[in-house]
Amino acid sequence: MTDATGAELLNSLLTPTDRLSVEEGELVVDGHKASELLAEFGSPLFVLSAGVFVDxxxxxxxxxxxxxxxxxxxxxxxxxxxxxAVRALMSANGAGGDAFSEGELDATIRTGTDMSKVVINGSDKSDGVIRTAVRHGACINFDCAEDAERTSAIAAAEGVRARVLVRLRLTLDDADAGSEDYPAVEKLRNYLVRDQVGLSAESAAEIVPRVLKDPNLELIGYHFHQGRQSRELAHFQWWAKSLGRTVGRLADLTGFQPQVIDTGGGYPRQRDTEMLVGERMNPLTIEEYGAGICEGLIAGLTEGGVPIPELWIEPGRFISGNSGVLLATVGTVKSDQGSTWVNVDASINNLPRVDNRSFKYVLLPATRMDEQPTDRVNVVGALCTGAHFASDLAFPPTERGDAVAFLDAGMYAEVGQNQYNAVPRPATVMVLDGEPVVVKRRETLDDVFAAHQVPEGLKNHSLSAR
Structure with missing residues (x-):
């Protein structure tokens, strides 16, 4: 059995919103050949598709x-x-925002987002981020009693009433109660113990009455974020039903009926780069996850006699994942002792989750998509570390100047980049209305060292021996 060509592999992995194709043996990203993009904008290069984000x-x-x-x-x-540019695109298409830091909140504000649909998360919020959220009408997710006290004081000083949600967490008792719905819940026990965010129902029941009585705070509902722990549908149905039951229990204890429930993010994608267990292609669609989560949450709320509130969701990876591709250029190709290494000018600086989260990116021979693989190669980046993008990968004959492409580089890539080995970070272009435009310029060496300072006289300073 022969290995698949790049074109055959791509065709087997396409998802409904991808804008990827092959023309004349070359990868085409949203209507533009990889080689032409690299020739115009340089290498390596992040390429984003506005159309995929919106779809x-x-x-x-x-x-x-x-x-x-x-x-x-x-x-x-x-x-x-x-x-x-991505945040502005989301705002223009009606998306609110989930922000964690003052920087993320600033980006959300400056790009025209509807602040009534913005939440600020975090287990240790600074006074600065609370103050900015209060001033602009963002909703603050309370993670502890101290959040309520500090937000109330800041809101009073600002002369406004702060909108807030109480962030909930599921506990081992919830896991035990839900084991009939989701027998595999036992695998999540360590996560439930170690995760620092959110409040148990018992702790929330103590805070909610205080918040309701506080003239500086407006409690509108509850927040919950389980994150990406599994892609099993039963897992999502379990936590959704458990969350609904918890809200019902809190209604009995406090009398509070939420206007909003925010179920956070972590929704799986179909081409599974980030949590590869079994087959790369997730057999489930977001439509199936949406139906399962809603069914479970409605069932849990109904059990507790809670009216169905407005629903907020905080997707990130689902929206951004396949919206980006990282293009890179082949440099040295070396063979020795039965192994072949293909060096490219991108590195784990640009895709850090290869190293710290074991992401498995689809790597394509972008300018040799129709050629039959004949070699087994290790693809490595331009750093002094030995980290591999791929090992023992079936690849066509490759030489200096060829282009390669990493799919699903729209998420957790640019935001996690670093400058190890003093390597400037690449540019980013976005295909908008059919044309690629620069949305982040390529860094220079001056950028790498822009924040550094050498004290006066240090160059001529020699420390005496002790």
Whole structure:
């Protein structure tokens, strides 16, 4: 059995919103050949597709709206890709925002986002981020009693009433209670113990009455974020039903009926780069996850006699993942002792989750897509470390100047980049209305050292021996 060509591999991995194709043996990204993009904008190069971002936003919104009887709002999780052009595109298409830091909140504000649909998360919020959120009308997710006290004081000083959600967490008791719905819940016990965010129902029951009585605070609902722990549908149905039951229990204890429930993010994608267990292609669609989550949450709320509130969701990776491709150029190709190494000018500086989260990117021979693989190669980056992008990869004959492409580089790539070995970070272009435009310029060596300072006289200073 022969290995698949790049074109055959791509065709087997395409998802409904991808804008990838092959023309004349070359990868085409949203209407533009890889080689032409590199020739015009330099290498390596992040290429984003505005159309894919918007298609993904609309798709996940529809997946939940179709199964939820009240309004559904999508709050884009900027942590996955914080390009200002991306955030502006999300704002223009009706997405609110999930921000964690003062920087993420600033980016969300400056790009015209509807601040009534923006939340600020974090287990240790600074006074600065709370103050900015209060001034601009963002919703603050309370993670502890101290959040309530500090936000109240800041809101009073600002002369406004702060909108807030109480962030909930599931506990081992919830896991035990839900084991019939989701027998594999036992695998999550360590996560439930170690995760620092959110409040148990018991702790929330102590805070909610205090918040309701505080004239500086307006409690509108609850927040929850389980994150990406599994792609099993039963897992999502379990936590959704458990969350609904918890809200019902809190209604009994406090009398509070939420106007909003925010279920956070972590929704799996179909081409699974980030949590590769079994087959790369996830057999489930976002429509199936949306239906399962809504069904479970409605069931849990109904059990507790809680009216169905507005639903907020905070997707990041689902929207940004396949919206970006990283293009790179082949340099030295070396063979020795039965192994071949293909060096490229990108590195784990640009895709750090290869190293710290074991992401498995699809790597394509962008300018040799129709050629049959004949070699087994190790693809490595331009750093002094030995980290591999891919090992023992079936690849066609490759030489200096060829282009390669890493799919699904729209998420957790640019935001996590560093400058190890003093390597400047690449440019980013976005294909907008059919044309590629620069949305982040390529760094220079001056940029790498821009924040450094050498004290006066240090160059001529010699420390005496002790």
């Amino acid at each position: 993904n936003l609309r798709r996940i919104r529809s997946a939940f709206s179709a199964n939820w009887p009240e309004p559904v709002s999508v709050l884009y999780a900027i942590k996955t890709n914080n390009n200002l």
